[in-house]
Amino acid sequence: PLLAALLIALVVPAPAADFKAGLGRVRITPDLPIWLNGYAARTNAASALKTDLWAKALAIEDAQGHRAVIVTTDLIGLPAEVSNAAAARLRNSRGLERAQVLFNSSHTHAGPVVWPALVMFDFNPEEEGQIRRFTEGLQHKLVAVVEEALRNLAPARLAFGRGSASFAMNRRAPAGAGPVDHGVPVLRVSAPEGALRAVLFGYACHNTTLGGDFNQVDGDYAGCAQRELEQAHPGASALFLMLCGGDQNPRPRGRYENVEEHGRALAGAVDEVLRGDLQELSAPIRSAWRTTSLEFAPHSREAFEEELRGAHVFKQRRARKMLAAYDAGTPPRALVYPVQAIGVGTGLTLLGLGGEVVVDYAHRAESEFPGVNLVVAGYCNDVACYIPSLRVLREGGYEAVDSMIYYGQPGPFAETVEACVFRCLRETMDALAADRPAGR
Numbered sequence: 001p002l003l004a005a006l007l008i009a010l011v012v013p014a015p016a017a018d019f020k021a022g023l024g025r026v027r028i029t030p031d032l033p034i035w036l037n038g039y040a041a042r043t044n045a046a047s048a049l050k051t052d053l054w055a056k057a058l059a060i061e062d063a064q065g066h067r068a069v070i071v072t073t074d075l076i077g078l079p080a081e082v083s084n085a086a087a088a089r090l091r092n093s094r095g096l097e098r099a100q101v102l103f104n105s106s107h108t109h110a111g112p113v114v115w116p117a118l119v120m121f122d123f124n125p126e127e128e129g130q131i132r133r134f135t136e137g138l139q140h141k142l143v144a145v146v147e148e149a150l151r152n153l154a155p156a157r158l159a160f161g162r163g164s165a166s167f168a169m170n171r172r173a174p175a176g177a178g179p180v181d182h183g184v185p186v187l188r189v190s191a192p193e194g195a196l197r198a199v200l201f202g203y204a205c206h207n208t209t210l211g212g213d214f215n216q217v218d219g220d221y222a223g224c225a226q227r228e229l230e231q232a233h234p235g236a237s238a239l240f241l242m243l244c245g246g247d248q249n250p251r252p253r254g255r256y257e258n259v260e261e262h263g264r265a266l267a268g269a270v271d272e273v274l275r276g277d278l279q280e281l282s283a284p285i286r287s288a289w290r291t292t293s294l295e296f297a298p299h300s301r302e303a304f305e306e307e308l309r310g311a312h313v314f315k316q317r318r319a320r321k322m323l324a325a326y327d328a329g330t331p332p333r334a335l336v337y338p339v340q341a342i343g344v345g346t347g348l349t350l351l352g353l354g355g356e357v358v359v360d361y362a363h364r365a366e367s368e369f370p371g372v373n374l375v376v377a378g379y380c381n382d383v384a385c386y387i388p389s390l391r392v393l394r395e396g397g398y399e400a401v402d403s404m405i406y407y408g409q410p411g412p413f414a415e416t417v418e419a420c421v422f423r424c425l426r427e428t429m430d431a432l433a434a435d436r437p438a439g440r
Helices: 002-011 080-094 125-151 220-232 256-275 301-309 313-327 360-368 390-395 398-406 417-434
Strands: 019-027 054-062 067-073 101-105 154-164 168-170 183-190 196-203 237-242 248-250 285-295 334-344 348-353 374-377
Touching: 019 125, 019 196, 054 125, 054 237, 054 285, 067 125, 067 237, 067 285, 080 101, 080 125, 101 237, 101 348, 154 256, 183 256, 196 220, 196 256, 220 237, 220 256, 237 374, 285 417, 301 313, 313 398, 334 417, 348 417, 360 374, 360 417, 390 398, 390 417
Parallel strands: 067 101, 196 237, 348 374
Antiparallel strands: 019 054, 019 154, 054 067, 154 183, 168 248, 183 196, 285 334, 334 348
16 A cells, blocks of 8 residues: 555646746844834934844746736835836846835834934934945845745645734724734645745734833744744745734733734644645736825915924924925925735735724725635835825824824825725726836
8 A cells, every 4th residue: 555655646747837926035124223124202312132134035826928026024124216226226137126025024013223314303414324224235135035036936836815813903092992803824835845934924003912012123924923833834934914903903012912912823724724634726917007296285384394393303303304495496295105016816916005004004905806716915016105195194193193293294185095095006907907017
């Protein structure tokens, strides 16, 4: 019987692999001390490391040579200046169009400042120089990790499933009673014979289990979940994708034990999906990229002159930035906003939205495209500020109004914000369906 089984194994081919996949990873932990991003309450740079930070890349290619690359980073966010520069270098070196490379950030608030920084801090020349050097090195590493993934392309199978984790809560509603998204999308990447090579998974929740009193470098719950999965599956890579968690917080939070609790819960949800029946994906790979312009509500020079005379230090910093723009004749009236889509056959479409997107966007996108197996990620390509829905904008509060102070934006968006995003989203989905070129 053993000999017969061996002979069968020799003559029966492995399941067909419609794709090639390649993985890359690079350590992006900064040299210390360095300022961390995310909390205005911090008064000094971090000088301690809790866990390393990583950038990871998953490259996929179909039999016709169509490619897409997803890059995940343990950072609060990437500005367009960094992601677009890295993408431009990859176009020159590897022929990748902008639509083919998606950058996502986990939004850990225990990661370093990336330049250009939020308006929160006034850095001295030495501190600014260090942050600029870190950012320059980061850009090189983002290019290198994609190139590594492309070099490692090998036959692979892709399959998709969904799980659930319940620790996210809506932070805008009493007792978290507002809308949430507890879904855990899971993309399994395996060798043709079935061995797990990588798992890409997502969740819609702020990566802020740790508060501003924690001043060490760490990946928070998303970093913990990735470590748990990689320890459980030796040799495989785990990549975390932040979804539309702009108005979602983990519960409970505040202690490192909570980081481990949520990380293990998320990893457990992913493992449960991997043990089940996933949907095998087939070619082709397609991608699309569009941008739109999101208008800010009207603002005036006089309003910022009044802010400058006030006692709010962060409003003063925002006011100085805005008045300089007025002096230059270029006061910001709108934000350039990117929307990206990557499709894998008819089985999966990943939408990548810029900024800190609130959960309403995911729910509306899913309702507008009911026949599409859709994953909607925020924090992609350019994290310039929060992107409130019209509901959140009209309600006001931190995500709609106050956060713009710290992001150095002139104020809230106009009430056209959600309509503009969805007009661009539909154009991007149409381009993906028509398999048109990458666009502007």
